[in-house]
Amino acid sequence: MHVCAGCSCLCDDIEVEIRDGSVSKVYNACRRGAGIFLNTGSSRAEPKIDGDNADFEKAVKGAQEIIQSSDSLVIYGLDTVTLEAQELAIKLAEKKEAYIDDNSTFCLGDFVEMILRKDIPSTTLEEVKNNAYVIFYWGTDPYHSLSRHLSRYTYYPRGGKRQRGYEEDRFLVVLDVRKTHTAKLAKKNARFLKVDSDEEVMRGFIDALEGRSPKVFQKDIPRILKEMEKGGFNVIFGGLGLKYGLKGDYSILKEMIRKMNERSEVYFIPAGCHPNMRGFNELLFEKTGYVNKYSFKDQTSSDEFAFHRLLEDGKVDAALIIGSDPLNSLPLQYARKLADINTVVVDPRETFTGKIAKVVLPSSIAGIEGGGTMIGADGTRIRLKPVFEREINDEYVLKRLLEVI
Amino acid sequence: MPLEFSRFLKKVSVEVVVGRWSFQVEAMDRGKFSDEFTEKSAVLYLNEEFGKSNGFREGDIVRLTSGNKSVNLKVLFSDIAPENGAFMPNSIYTSYLTDFSSFKRFRATIEPSNDRITKPEEIMQKVLSMD
Numbered sequence: 001m002h003v004c005a006g007c008s009c010l011c012d013d014i015e016v017e018i019r020d021g022s023v024s025k026v027y028n029a030c031r032r033g034a035g036i037f038l039n040t041g042s043s044r045a046e047p048k049i050d051g052d053n054a055d056f057e058k059a060v061k062g063a064q065e066i067i068q069s070s071d072s073l074v075i076y077g078l079d080t081v082t083l084e085a086q087e088l089a090i091k092l093a094e095k096k097e098a099y100i101d102d103n104s105t106f107c108l109g110d111f112v113e114m115i116l117r118k119d120i121p122s123t124t125l126e127e128v129k130n131n132a133y134v135i136f137y138w139g140t141d142p143y144h145s146l147s148r149h150l151s152r153y154t155y156y157p158r159g160g161k162r163q164r165g166y167e168e169d170r171f172l173v174v175l176d177v178r179k180t181h182t183a184k185l186a187k188k189n190a191r192f193l194k195v196d197s198d199e200e201v202m203r204g205f206i207d208a209l210e211g212r213s214p215k216v217f218q219k220d221i222p223r224i225l226k227e228m229e230k231g232g233f234n235v236i237f238g239g240l241g242l243k244y245g246l247k248g249d250y251s252i253l254k255e256m257i258r259k260m261n262e263r264s265e266v267y268f269i270p271a272g273c274h275p276n277m278r279g280f281n282e283l284l285f286e287k288t289g290y291v292n293k294y295s296f297k298d299q300t301s302s303d304e305f306a307f308h309r310l311l312e313d314g315k316v317d318a319a320l321i322i323g324s325d326p327l328n329s330l331p332l333q334y335a336r337k338l339a340d341i342n343t344v345v346v347d348p349r350e351t352f353t354g355k356i357a358k359v360v361l362p363s364s365i366a367g368i369e370g371g372g373t374m375i376g377a378d379g380t381r382i383r384l385k386p387v388f389e390r391e392i393n394d395e396y397v398l399k400r401l402l403e404v405i
Numbered sequence: 406m407p408l409e410f411s412r413f414l415k416k417v418s419v420e421v422v423v424g425r426w427s428f429q430v431e432a433m434d435r436g437k438f439s440d441e442f443t444e445k446s447a448v449l450y451l452n453e454e455f456g457k458s459n460g461f462r463e464g465d466i467v468r469l470t471s472g473n474k475s476v477n478l479k480v481l482f483s484d485i486a487p488e489n490g491a492f493m494p495n496s497i498y499t500s501y502l503t504d505f506s507s508f509k510r511f512r513a514t515i516e517p518s519n520d521r522i523t524k525p526e527e528i529m530q531k532v533l534s535m536d
């Protein structure tokens with residue numbers, strides 16, 4: 001069986017059939033996961049220098065020169081590559097006294113950091129499957145972003161203490177600004193709360209826990225709290241909607257979780273999509289005490305060292321982008337500045353950022369063409385079992401770049 | 406000559422919610438320069454009732470403007486769009502229109518357009534020529 005690295009679920013039950021050297025059938029994966037395996041050969045990146053096709057060795061040389069001559073380098077991306085490749089990227093950043101950052105700065109890095117600092121209690125998906133009763137999805141639509149989350153790990157499966165099926169043994173709570181596909185599942189033994197202000201809803205839970213009537217969802221909040229007490233083991237999956245809804249101030253989230261835990265066990269797990277974002281956060285945290293936006297020159301993390309701020313402030317002369325496409329995922333007013341500096345892109349597929357890069361180096365698709373380790377959003381380590389082996393992968397490219405430093 | 410209904414539509418101000426859409430992510434893996442990627446990304450999902458009450462039909466091309474940035478998108482009806490707003494999958498289109506302060510929800514206007522759908526390459530060109 002293989003592991004799909006399509007999202008942070010890191011499903012390890014994927015089976016494939018091979019015909020004429022490529023994947024012809026995929027079993028157990030979701031639509032997205034199956035697509036990754038079946039489209040292994042689609043839109044593959046080619047080595048390029050200044051937009052023109054180049055020999056791989058020449059492109060490596062071009063990238064080496066850029067990195068060698070850079071006085072102020074940023075390494076960015078990394079959440080779709082293995083821990084082994086992330087370690088090499090961190091090593092390269094350290095040796096170059098460079099900046100290093102990943103998607104978690106504008107994704108769910110804050111939540112991971114709170115877990116690693118033990119500000120909020122967390123648990124694993126296996127524990128959720130076996131024990132969780134009330135399951136919150138707050139500001140996230142796993143139906144689309146983590147497609148097998150509900151069926152394999154949380155709501156639908158039977159396991160451990162939860163043997164009677166979701167209609168009796170789980171209580172689903174979906175909080176979102178719109179009625180998502182996940183919210184539509186909230187029927188029997190479930191609630192959908194349409195959120196205008198996350199803070200207001202959290203204040204409502206705190207009020208109810210302190211014996212006051214909540215100002216919003218006067219009927220739903222007391223019922224949910226009652227169910228939580230009944231279940232004893234509950235979990236909140238927080239997504240980007242929650243992060244951006246709280247606008248960077250998580251004190252009320254921490255207070256709500258602390259107060260909930262006075263009544264019954266409540267855990268928090270980030271519901272982020274990138275397969276190995278948590279891996280990067282954990283590696284950098286172990287090494288530096290910070291999860292992202294780190295400067296090895298200044299030996300600290302700061303908002304000033306966030307990738308988009310470095311670009312905005314013109315603080316970097318070169319960028320090494322690994323397994324990410326900032327032109328697709330970051331506000332373009334920042335990402336466009338990559339065209340003004342020496343940008344090197346390492347990616348298995350063609351990207352928008354690759355179109356404006358000085359050098360493009362192709363790599364392999366993690367989990368399909370290369371092995372290694374990743375850490376899921378719940379902190380569980382998973383070993384990838386590739387279908388094929390390709391010599392040129394992220395690790396190989398990073399080792400080549402390290403040769404000249 | 407038939408009357409063009411869209412000419413009589415006014416500008417509608419909406420909040421656009423940005424999120425993941427598995428069909429669009431699947432298209433991304435097939436290739437960001439593919440027609441399928443544009444077809445799945447350059448879309449503005451409206452609640453059917455809200456869309457119709459404002460004179461929009463499925464398949465209409467509309468100009469979505471946020472601040473001084475505009476793109477042309479195809480209207481599709483979906484029951485997952487906010488009741489009085491719109492939903493867009495996150496992609497180069499939303500990256501062009503948003504900032505971090507409005508990353509997952511932003512205000513915009515919708516108006517009819519007789520133009521064609523904006524291609525990702527055109528967004529890149531616009532962005533690279535910005536001061």
Ligand code: SF4
Pocket residue numbers: 004005006007008009010011028029030031032033034146147148149
């Ligand atoms: S849920 Fe995520 S990891 Fe599992 S098959 Fe789908 S994309 Fe792959």
